[in-house]
Amino acid sequence: MRVTIADVARAAGVSKTTVSRVINTKGEVDGGTAARVRAVIASLGYVPSSGAVGLARGSSRTVGMLVPSLTWPWMGEVLQGVVDTVEAAGYGLLLFTFNRGADSVERFTTQVSARAFDGLLVVEPENTLDKIIALSDRGLPVVLIDDRGSHPDEFPSVVTTNHEGGASAARHLLADGRSRPLVITGPEQFGCVRDRLGGFREILPTDLVAVGDFTELSGRLAVERLLAAGTPFDSVFAHNDISAAGALRALRAAGRSVPDDIAVVGFDDIPMAQHTEPPLTTVRQPTRRMGETAALMLLGHLGGATAQETVVLPTELVVRQSAPLAANSGPVNGSSASASAHRFP
Amino acid sequence: MRVTIADVARAAGVSKTTVSRVINTKGEVDGGTAARVRAVIASLGYVPSSGAVGLARGSSRTVGMLVPSLTWPWMGEVLQGVVDTVEAAGYGLLLFTFNRGADSVERFTTQVSARAFDGLLVVEPENTLDKIIALSDRGLPVVLIDDRGSHPDEFPSVVTTNHEGGASAARHLLADGRSRPLVITGPEQFGCVRDRLGGFREILPTDLVAVGDFTELSGRLAVERLLAAGTPFDSVFAHNDISAAGALRALRAAGRSVPDDIAVVGFDDIPMAQHTEPPLTTVRQPTRRMGETAALMLLGHLGGATAQETVVLPTELVVRQSAPLAANSGPVNGSSASASAHRFP
DNA sequence: CTGAAAGCGCTTACAG
DNA sequence: CTGAAAGCGCTTACAG
Numbered sequence: 235m236r237v238t239i240a241d242v243a244r245a246a247g248v249s250k251t252t253v254s255r256v257i258n259t260k261g262e263v264d265g266g267t268a269a270r271v272r273a274v275i276a277s278l279g280y281v282p283s284s285g286a287v288g289l290a291r292g293s294s295r296t297v298g299m300l301v302p303s304l305t306w307p308w309m310g311e312v313l314q315g316v317v318d319t320v321e322a323a324g325y326g327l328l329l330f331t332f333n334r335g336a337d338s339v340e341r342f343t344t345q346v347s348a349r350a351f352d353g354l355l356v357v358e359p360e361n362t363l364d365k366i367i368a369l370s371d372r373g374l375p376v377v378l379i380d381d382r383g384s385h386p387d388e389f390p391s392v393v394t395t396n397h398e399g400g401a402s403a404a405r406h407l408l409a410d411g412r413s414r415p416l417v418i419t420g421p422e423q424f425g426c427v428r429d430r431l432g433g434f435r436e437i438l439p440t441d442l443v444a445v446g447d448f449t450e451l452s453g454r455l456a457v458e459r460l461l462a463a464g465t466p467f468d469s470v471f472a473h474n475d476i477s478a479a480g481a482l483r484a485l486r487a488a489g490r491s492v493p494d495d496i497a498v499v500g501f502d503d504i505p506m507a508q509h510t511e512p513p514l515t516t517v518r519q520p521t522r523r524m525g526e527t528a529a530l531m532l533l534g535h536l537g538g539a540t541a542q543e544t545v546v547l548p549t550e551l552v553v554r555q556s557a558p559l560a561a562n563s564g565p566v567n568g569s570s571a572s573a574s575a576h577r578f579p
Numbered sequence: 580m581r582v583t584i585a586d587v588a589r590a591a592g593v594s595k596t597t598v599s600r601v602i603n604t605k606g607e608v609d610g611g612t613a614a615r616v617r618a619v620i621a622s623l624g625y626v627p628s629s630g631a632v633g634l635a636r637g638s639s640r641t642v643g644m645l646v647p648s649l650t651w652p653w654m655g656e657v658l659q660g661v662v663d664t665v666e667a668a669g670y671g672l673l674l675f676t677f678n679r680g681a682d683s684v685e686r687f688t689t690q691v692s693a694r695a696f697d698g699l700l701v702v703e704p705e706n707t708l709d710k711i712i713a714l715s716d717r718g719l720p721v722v723l724i725d726d727r728g729s730h731p732d733e734f735p736s737v738v739t740t741n742h743e744g745g746a747s748a749a750r751h752l753l754a755d756g757r758s759r760p761l762v763i764t765g766p767e768q769f770g771c772v773r774d775r776l777g778g779f780r781e782i783l784p785t786d787l788v789a790v791g792d793f794t795e796l797s798g799r800l801a802v803e804r805l806l807a808a809g810t811p812f813d814s815v816f817a818h819n820d821i822s823a824a825g826a827l828r829a830l831r832a833a834g835r836s837v838p839d840d841i842a843v844v845g846f847d848d849i850p851m852a853q854h855t856e857p858p859l860t861t862v863r864q865p866t867r868r869m870g871e872t873a874a875l876m877l878l879g880h881l882g883g884a885t886a887q888e889t890v891v892l893p894t895e896l897v898v899r900q901s902a903p904l905a906a907n908s909g910p911v912n913g914s915s916a917s918a919s920a921h922r923f924p
Numbered sequence: 925c926t927g928a929a930a931g932c933g934c935t936t937a938c939a940g
Numbered sequence: 941c942t943g944a945a946a947g948c949g950c951t952t953a954c955a956g
Contacts, residue, residue: 236694238949249927254951262925281692285639286949288630289932296673304659307850310650317649317676321686326695328641329672331662341666347626349581350671450854479854486856505652509795509824511831511856583933594943599935607941631933634948926956932949940942 296326298351302359307504315525332359383425399517399549400433412469453480475500497557512555641671643696647704652849660870677704728770744894745778757814798825820845842902857900
């Protein structure tokens with residue numbers, strides 16, 4: 235039924251070895267012979283069986299990707315960056331999630347042992363860093379897309395400039411004359427949260443810090459509490475766009491004008507940030523490039539390149555109406571200031 | 580290095596055949612022998628090589644999924660539904676996109692021929708239905724997640740109740756006393772667009788129809804033009820949430836109040852719909868269930884079940900502030916009216 | 925430049 | 941209940 239290398243060899247009047255050699259362009263093959271073999275391959279529509287090639291070669295030309303959730307607003311961009319890069323290199327992408335607890339872990343580890351893929355890209359699922367480290371120790375090439383700033387040193391990772399991102403938000407607010415900012419953070423144990431807060435406070439010290447959890451509700455509550463307490467503030471820096479949206483809603487409900495009374499800056503630049511009222515000024519994470527970069531690092535490693543260090547990709551302040559440029563101003567839409575950072579080659 | 584079935588056989592003092600039999604629990608094996616083999620497997624940490632199993636069995640226990648883009652707002656939910664279902668069945672998911680034109684097509688077709696996966700789930704990339712049909716004709720099991728209402732009859736598909744969804748939007752507006760609706764459609768050639776429009780007009784006839792393209796801009800322009808022309812209207816039904824967001828923005832910019840002057844209803848219920856100003860009433864597509872259902876259909880087919888017919892999943896009207904319930908009202912948040920439809924078992 | 929043969933790690937008739 | 945052997949479709953020393 236299906237066309238095999240033996241069929242090609244027979245039709246071309248050569249051995250399977252020779253066919254294999256022309257396919258993989260390795261070893262010397264007579265020009266005429268090669269042309270004949272290629273013609274037969276084309277006419278028969280032969281395509282090597284990936285399973286057989288994998289078995290014989292001991293590698294699958296496939297990379298795995300493990301993510302905690304596929305429905306997070308920035309995950310699509312990361313995935314797109316990964317898929318594009320991996321496909322362009324002729325690899326396949328096997329996708330796994332970790333959303334069913336122990337059961338998922340079990341099944342996933344099995345897949346690893348089954349050698350279903352050659353290397354792994356991971357957006358760290360909660361509390362699984364130790365498992366990932368174990369896999370890495372057993373020889374599986376791993377690259378982490380380090381969205382929460384875990385900074386592991388067991389394997390290479392891709393992060394963004396969380397510290398500088400926080401600082402850029404502070405500089406922007408400062409330039410606009412704001413001096414009493416409220417910071418709505420994510421969970422305290424995350425490295426990215428500490429970095430964003432640290433960077434911000436270096437430029438614009440404040441003790442108005444509400445620990446949130448990246449949800450809309452936590453952003454809303456933080457603002458409501460501060461308003462209820464009567465504490466004065468003139469701006470908000472939220473550690474993600476979702477909680478910034480919550481802050482916007484609470485401010486609007488309380489009749490405060492954004493940005494006239496209170497300026498608001500978020501973090502991430504998810505698609506929603508363009509559609510809040512008013513549109514959100516935010517620190518953009520280069521999510522697609524993070525995916526691309528991580529994939530390139532992993533592919534490089536699989537290709538034998540020496541293990542890459544951690545790569546830091548720059549955030550970028552995207553200015554919209556919720557915190558426009560100061561007085562003298564310029565066009566408000568689309569202007570941006572790049573944060574300095576080490577660039578991936 | 581790696582543990583093989585031969586190592587297990589040797590350690591257990593049996594043949595590879597017997598080990599294979601206990602792994603796959605097929606054929607009669609003595610209880611004691613089986614127990615011994617299982618003990619050895621556990622102690623050695625043996626996991627069968629997926630590549631070898633695939634080669635020997637002629638199937639890969641993997642399904643492919645082809646999508647036009649991973650960054651569309653509802654794609655994450657579809658993917659999550661697919662991945663959860665596929666993983667639970669012990670299958671792997673190989674992900675492909677079609678965003679680089681002819682090059683992608685080529686590479687993808689090759690993967691198919693390489694037998695990298697046993698069946699295919701597809702969210703139809705533009706102008707590729709004929710290619711997919713060709714693959715299906717060659718014997719590849721295919722299930723379509725038919726987001727644009729193409730209704731192919733070459734293979735089973737999962738759709739939502741576009742006609743009834745449009746009708747439910749109309750009934751809601753009608754009950755609120757609206758009689759001059761503007762409909763902002765998607766591209767006319769899409770079946771889902773014709774269905775949504777048809778269902779809507781059966782309940783609430785109107786000739787105010789602006790052909791859009793599912794972008795925010797097209798929604799904004801449609802409203803701006805109508806306002807500029809001075810044509811009176813009291814409501815908007817947009818064929819997706821993004822263009823509804825554009826309509827909201829144009830109305831706000833023109834100083835029209837939503838919902839007091841103009842009520843707005845969208846379609847999809849993407850995450851953003853909760854965060855527009857005001858939050859958007861919309862016809863919810865059961866995207867995650869569409870993914871789950873398509874995956875179940877494909878897995879069933881691979882498992883030898885007879886080919887399933889097309890399955891239609893119900894939309895659901897989600898009522899928020901942009902078009903609240905009429906006068907006597909009830910709680911505005913989260914109430915919903917299920918559209919009748921054929922349910923997948 | 926080319927080919928015969930072994931091997932990758934499994935499964936599956938076939939025979940006992 | 942169990943095993944020897946062939947076979948899945950490739951690649952890769954090895955020999956010429």
